[in-house]
Amino acid sequence: MSNESTRVTQSGRYSPLRYPGGKGKVARFMCEVIRLNGLSDGLYVEPYAGGAAVAWELLITGVVRRVAINDVSRPVYAFWMSVLHRTEELCKAIDSIPLTVDEWDRQREIFLDHTGADEFKLGLAFFFLNRTNRSGILNAGVIGGRNQTGKWKIDARFNKGDLISRIKKIAALRSRVELTGMDAQEFFAEKAGNWNPNTLVYIDPPYYEKGRYLYYDAYAPEDHKSIAESVFRLTHVSWVVSYDDVRPIHDLYSDTSWLQYTLNYSARNASRGKEAMFFSDGLKVPSLPLPLLETARCINAKPLSGGNRVVV
Template sequence: MTLEGVPGEGDRSRRPSRNADLHSPLRYPGGKRQLVPFFVDLLKLNGQSPLPVFVEPFAGGAAVSLHLLAAGLVDSVVLADLDPLVYAFWHQACFHTEQLVQDIAAANVTLDEWHRLRANPGRTLREKAYACLFLNRTSYSGILQGRAGPIGGQKQQSAYKIDCRFYKDEIIHRLRQIGHLAADGRVAAVRPTSVEVTVEWVESKFANSERLYYFDPPFWEKGERLYRKAFGRTQHESLAALLTAMDAPWVLSYDHHEEIVELYRASVQDGSQGTSDSAGGPRLHKTDLIYCNRHKGRGATELIITNLAQLPSEHVSTA
């Protein structure tokens, strides 16, 4: 049985090919889709394409994972997020896709529904997944944190109303692309765990597989205004301690702040800061990204830290 006006599971005309692109259904604050070309070239430069396992312990919008999966540059991904709503979304999108499709197709995209879900996002994974996607697509800048209001404001007097980002057909298409990839076994796991527990689990399950971690933690600055699970200084320091002790290859992206630079610079081997050819220690780099801010481009410098020896120089410069 299929929903009226919604292509059914048996419709393979839009099934993604190995060269297809795949955008996240979520509008995530600080989303890293602009880093996709960097990761594409990074995998090729380090001879890791196709890579057996790509891990995002801070999944968020999972823009990088989705592109690499759809393009066939990685065989499988592990997604994790400590936010119960974000975890529920990815769990349902991957493993109960048609339930979420039905909920989105039937959604009444109104201010009343926004208030209902903001007050009570539900208790089951299905309810939380729907609430996550609905609130993400109808809240200012996709922010799930409680301070963000609805698109168009409480009086809906803006030219942009609450439903202006809720493109049902496109959202459903993206969900089904994700569902097809998961059905093919290419989503190895979706976990509701902390970064430490996620890394421990991956290392126990995939110790014999070539893997790459991509860490995209909450912003150092203003993180508490953007995320339901923000980081304090202690958590940023704990993450640095975890990463500098890891042997598996990893890449970390941050908003550029001197506190973060100093936190990781202390561990840079021989003061190389990205110039050494030896492997192991963190290397600091930076790149420029453009974020959307009230329909105008807002430039930002992103800090890229990694223990990989080789990075595509056309995408980064030394921090």
């Protein structure tokens, strides 16, 4: 199970990947969560890394000293492995790759052979499609169409110099990065016992309702339930969960603090999407910064055993 749902943050633009959704836009919020809760010297964890936009911004700007990113998707994992450990080879490949529809076809063939493709080639193919597909969606078509008659062409989101610069900035901090490619529940089971209380885990699973449109891999309802059960077992660390704002997810996290907000989507259309975040007990929750617009919140004034809740 994997999530490929993050966008490059507009403030820092540290991730070389682009995704539908608004994960990159929450970096400023996570920075404030870390500051308010005294977690700056701890570990920041993303079990569903995708583009890892928040992780890279927090690490590169010095908000946190260490990050752990995980994604079960083999193409995503292969790309980040190349970023961290085959940096020069990857940058040379990006610099020389032709930005044509013929190349798009070739890279798509490599990408579709998830299990058989060479890891480096698979990671490069994933990156190529992420930067040349509409809105970065892996099951969407090429920007500009096959005849390249659209307003934007295949190279519209493929500034080679800028992308190589982002990759090198991340690679320079590889000693502070732990990368894994595990199923999220397996990741929790194997890794969570080693996390100390000074850890913040940001869990951003595939969206409940829009997942089948936005991700190459989506979740079934029972997957969301299983993840919620795994999250509630993380009693010794702080965590934040983000989702689309739908009733089945609120039912799963009904006993937690939460806030609702809206953000602009670029995938498919420019409508405002409703989101929700849920928080571990005792976590101090700051106000959301723009361009996120908070619409409601329900925060525990005391631990759940007190039963005292405040709705604003």
